[in-house]
Amino acid sequence: MEGAVTSGLLLALCWALAPSADAQEGLCYEQFGAGKCKELLGEDVPKADCCLNPDYGYQPRAGAPCQSCRQAEWSDWTPWGPCSVSCREGVQRRSQTCQGQGQCSGGLRRRWETQACSLKDCCPVMGGWSSWDPWSSCSVTCAEGVKRRIRRCTEPAPVCGGSCLGHNSETVPCDTNKICPTHGNWGSWGQWGPCSATCSPEEAGPKPKQRRSRVCDSPPxxxxxxxxxxxxxxxxxxxxxxxPFCPVHGGWSDWQQSSPCSVTCGMGRVMEKRLCNNPAPRQGGNTCPGLNTRSYFCNTKIPCPVDGRWSEWVEWSICTRPGYTGDITCQEIVGQQKRTRVCEGRSPDGKRCVGSYIHIRSCYNMFRCKLEGQWSDWSSWGLCIPTCGKNP
Incomplete structure (x- = not known):
C-alpha cells in the first residue's frame, strides 16, 4: 500500500551527483572492492584492456576516484551508524554507493537510509551522597601518611545509570612523629671489565668472562x-x-621465474624469485639487501566471463484479489501485489543471477480511502493547576 512504513522503519534516500566520464588510459588495478582499488597492476594501461576482467578497478589518473570495471550497481549497505541520542528514541542511518561504469537508478551517486533507535528506555537521574564515615587510622606506622574516609551514593540512589557529583572518598595527611628506618639500595652498576681472553674458542667449553660490580650506597x-x-x-x-670471527656477507643469485601468468583471461602477474646463496651469509655476515621477489604484469587479451546481475525491481502492481470478481477497494479484503526484475549483462559463459525474478506479497487496497477514527484510552490525570493557594 502506497505511503506505508515498512516494519516500523522510517526510510529516507539521499543522492549525490554521478562521477565524470573516464579517461582512455590510466592506472589498472587487479581488484576492486568496498569502493576502493587494490593492488596496482600497471600504469598507462588502456581502459579496454584493463576492463577485460570485470573484477578489476580503473583510475584515469592518480588521485582520481577509482571505479569498478563492472556496470554501475549499488554497493552493500554500510553498517548502521551510532544512535543520535544516548537515551530514549533517536535515529541512526546507513548508506549505499553507486560503483562501476555508467549510472545507477536515477543517475546519481549515493543514497541513505534511516531508522529509529533506542539505546536506553530511560535517561539517567543523579543520586545523592550519604554522610561521611569516620576517618580511618593513619596509613603508616612511622613518618607521615594519610587518613581516609568514604561516603556512598545512596541518598537517594541514582536511577538509569546516573551517578553522584564529586568523589566518594577524601584523604588528609597524618604524622606518627616517629622516624622510619632507611633500607639499603644498590647504586648503578659499574662498567664491564676486560674479557679474560682476546678470542672465543670454537669448540665447546668455558667461554671468556667479564665482570662488573656495584655498591650498596643509594642510600646505605x-x-x-x-x-x-x-x-x-x-x-x-x-x-x-x-x-673476532670473519663475517661473510650474503649475495643474490640470478632471478628465476617462479610462476606463469596468474590468470587465463584479462590481465595478471608473473612472479620471479631469487635466493640469498651466492654466497649465503654466515658468521654474523649481513643478509642480502632488497627483496627476494618481484612481479610484472601480463595481458592475455582474452575477455573474462561476466556474471549476470539483477536489475532494479519494477513498481508494485495494483492490489487485487485473484479469482475475486468484486472490487476490493476500501474493503478489508486481502489481495496480492507483485513486482519483477530482469537478469542483465550475463555473457554466454557467465553465471546466472541467484534468486527469483518475481516477488509477491499480501496487501489491502486502502489508497485514499476514508476511514472513521477511534479514540484511544484516556491518559493519566495531570498535576493540579495551580499547585497551591486559596480556593476560590
Whole structure:
C-alpha cells in the first residue's frame, strides 16, 4: 500500500551527483572492492584492456576516484551508524554507493537510509551522597601518611545509570612523629671489565668472562633505627661477545621465474624469485639487501566471463484479489501485489543471477480511502493547576 512504513522503519534516500566520464588510459588495478582499488597492476594501461576482467578497478589518473570495471550497481549497505541520542528514541542511518561504469537508478551517486533507535528506555537521574564515615587510622606506622574516609551514593540512589557529583572518598595527611628506618639500595652498576681472553674458542667449553660490580650506597642502610642491607650480589659475570670471527656477507643469485601468468583471461602477474646463496651469509655476515621477489604484469587479451546481475525491481502492481470478481477497494479484503526484475549483462559463459525474478506479497487496497477514527484510552490525570493557594 502506497505511503506505508515498512516494519516500523522510517526510510529516507539521499543522492549525490554521478562521477565524470573516464579517461582512455590510466592506472589498472587487479581488484576492486568496498569502493576502493587494490593492488596496482600497471600504469598507462588502456581502459579496454584493463576492463577485460570485470573484477578489476580503473583510475584515469592518480588521485582520481577509482571505479569498478563492472556496470554501475549499488554497493552493500554500510553498517548502521551510532544512535543520535544516548537515551530514549533517536535515529541512526546507513548508506549505499553507486560503483562501476555508467549510472545507477536515477543517475546519481549515493543514497541513505534511516531508522529509529533506542539505546536506553530511560535517561539517567543523579543520586545523592550519604554522610561521611569516620576517618580511618593513619596509613603508616612511622613518618607521615594519610587518613581516609568514604561516603556512598545512596541518598537517594541514582536511577538509569546516573551517578553522584564529586568523589566518594577524601584523604588528609597524618604524622606518627616517629622516624622510619632507611633500607639499603644498590647504586648503578659499574662498567664491564676486560674479557679474560682476546678470542672465543670454537669448540665447546668455558667461554671468556667479564665482570662488573656495584655498591650498596643509594642510600646505605641506617644504623638507628636499623635498616635492611641490600639484597643480592655486589658483582656479576657474563660471557664475552663480539670476539673476532670473519663475517661473510650474503649475495643474490640470478632471478628465476617462479610462476606463469596468474590468470587465463584479462590481465595478471608473473612472479620471479631469487635466493640469498651466492654466497649465503654466515658468521654474523649481513643478509642480502632488497627483496627476494618481484612481479610484472601480463595481458592475455582474452575477455573474462561476466556474471549476470539483477536489475532494479519494477513498481508494485495494483492490489487485487485473484479469482475475486468484486472490487476490493476500501474493503478489508486481502489481495496480492507483485513486482519483477530482469537478469542483465550475463555473457554466454557467465553465471546466472541467484534468486527469483518475481516477488509477491499480501496487501489491502486502502489508497485514499476514508476511514472513521477511534479514540484511544484516556491518559493519566495531570498535576493540579495551580499547585497551591486559596480556593476560590
Amino acid at each position: 642502610p641506617s644504623f638507628s633505627p636499623p635498616g635492611f642491607p641490600c639484597s643480592g650480589s655486589a658483582s656479576e659475570d657474563q660471557s664475552c661477545t663480539g670476539l
